[in-house]
Amino acid sequence: MPEQFTSWEAIFASLSGAFPAERYHAGMELEIAEATANGVTLRANRETLTADLLIAADGFRSETQARFAPETISRYAGYIAWRGVADETDLPDALVAFFDDNFCFCDVGGGGHALCYLIPSEGGSTAKGTRRLNWVWYVTVPEGESLNSVMTDGAGRQRHASVPAGHVNATALNDLHRRAENLEPHFADLVRATPEPFIQSIFDVAPPEMVFGRVCLLGDAAFVVRPHTAATAKAAADASEMKVFGRAGSTAGSDIRDYLSRTVIAFDWVELENAGQCRDMLGIDSFETLELPIVEFPDGERIFAPKPQDIAARLGWVTAPKHEEYDLSIYGGGPSGLSAAVYAASEGLRTILTFPNRVVRVQS
Numbered sequence: 001m002p003e004q005f006t007s008w009e010a011i012f013a014s015l016s017g018a019f020p021a022e023r024y025h026a027g028m029e030l031e032i033a034e035a036t037a038n039g040v041t042l043r044a045n046r047e048t049l050t051a052d053l054l055i056a057a058d059g060f061r062s063e064t065q066a067r068f069a070p071e072t073i074s075r076y077a078g079y080i081a082w083r084g085v086a087d088e089t090d091l092p093d094a095l096v097a098f099f100d101d102n103f104c105f106c107d108v109g110g111g112g113h114a115l116c117y118l119i120p121s122e123g124g125s126t127a128k129g130t131r132r133l134n135w136v137w138y139v140t141v142p143e144g145e146s147l148n149s150v151m152t153d154g155a156g157r158q159r160h161a162s163v164p165a166g167h168v169n170a171t172a173l174n175d176l177h178r179r180a181e182n183l184e185p186h187f188a189d190l191v192r193a194t195p196e197p198f199i200q201s202i203f204d205v206a207p208p209e210m211v212f213g214r215v216c217l218l219g220d221a222a223f224v225v226r227p228h229t230a231a232t233a234k235a236a237a238d239a240s241e242m243k244v245f246g247r248a249g250s251t252a253g254s255d256i257r258d259y260l261s262r263t264v265i266a267f268d269w270v271e272l273e274n275a276g277q278c279r280d281m282l283g284i285d286s287f288e289t290l291e292l293p294i295v296e297f298p299d300g301e302r303i304f305a306p307k308p309q310d311i312a313a314r315l316g317w318v319t320a321p322k323h324e325e326y327d328l329s330i331y332g333g334g335p336s337g338l339s340a341a342v343y344a345a346s347e348g349l350r351t352i353l354t355f356p357n358r359v360v361r362v363q364s
């Protein structure tokens, strides 16, 4: 599947650019003075404001959450994330080339895993030579003395949620560099070459409710999900499912459902039995002559009687191979084909794996 990565700075720049500057008040800390059935009174610096509704997106240590849902469960998950961002121009070309155009994972001897991908520059540029490498390494750290010591910053201050870039204590940093020997060599080089790694401790936070009259919690203030790959994508997919409409028992319908299930696409299967249902659900006044199945995408576009390759093309999965020649090509993306591809790539072979309607380049 084509991959697209972005960064917080790039998202912030585009969203804040679309929001009127005169309504964006930086440097203001809000405090709820009163919340009634009709609205909310807020204090911000020395001003008092009233609002019909308040959306509290004040992060995982939300004071709004503490006030309205004091019984919220907040628990250290048992591990921290070491993180780092390095400008590609500060790294050797071969190291950048290894990570370029790939979402790289590294299973770490002794537990945990690391991942790395390229993100845009601070200004949002994705041009080669301006990008940054972003890595995360999840490391188990027992609660108590070990956690306290890694979360104590260079000035001796005990931190809880994070130790920002430039503030990690020297012992923790040396330990990180020493333990990098357990990583795949490119990952190890990247970790050691990153100027100012930082730390985030991982918490699970689950309040019993998100809405309290005119006040609503949003984002991490409402719920913290563990930050693992595809968590957000899965939530987004759940919120925007595809629909497949078809006749009961039809082979074409079953082929499409089988294809979507194998490619881990969430969808609703809707069985149509008569013209009334077609009218109500699809706004189409026929049943006997209707070309089925119909696949409806989250944006409302429909394709009639598609083949799996039509769906793959619509989802942007059909991409040109990166190289003209490969050392090894594998046909079939079941467990055998996939394992063979991963082992071959880990031995340094340029490997391509194809299965119906999808081509995967494999990088160890």
Ligand SMILES: Cc1cc2nc3c(=O)[nH]c(=O)nc-3n(C[C@H](O)[C@H](O)[C@H](O)COP(=O)(O)OP(=O)(O)OC[C@H]3O[C@@H](n4cnc5c(N)ncnc54)[C@H](O)[C@@H]3O)c2cc1C
Pocket (backbone or CB within 6 Å): 028, 029, 030, 031, 057, 058, 059, 060, 063, 081, 083, 136, 200, 201, 202, 218, 219, 220, 221, 227, 232
């Ligand atoms: C290791 C790790 C990796 C992650 N990787 C990803 C990833 O790859 N992709 C992804 O989508 N997510 C990722 N996340 C999750 C993501 O960072 C959070 O879900 C996201 O930052 C939550 O956004 P938020 O706006 O809810 O809260 P926050 O980002 O915490 O923002 C809260 C804001 O509210 C402000 N604030 C607090 N109190 C007040 C107040 N009283 N008045 C005014 N302002 C206030 C704070 O200053 C802050 O600006 C990751 C998280 C971790 C820990």
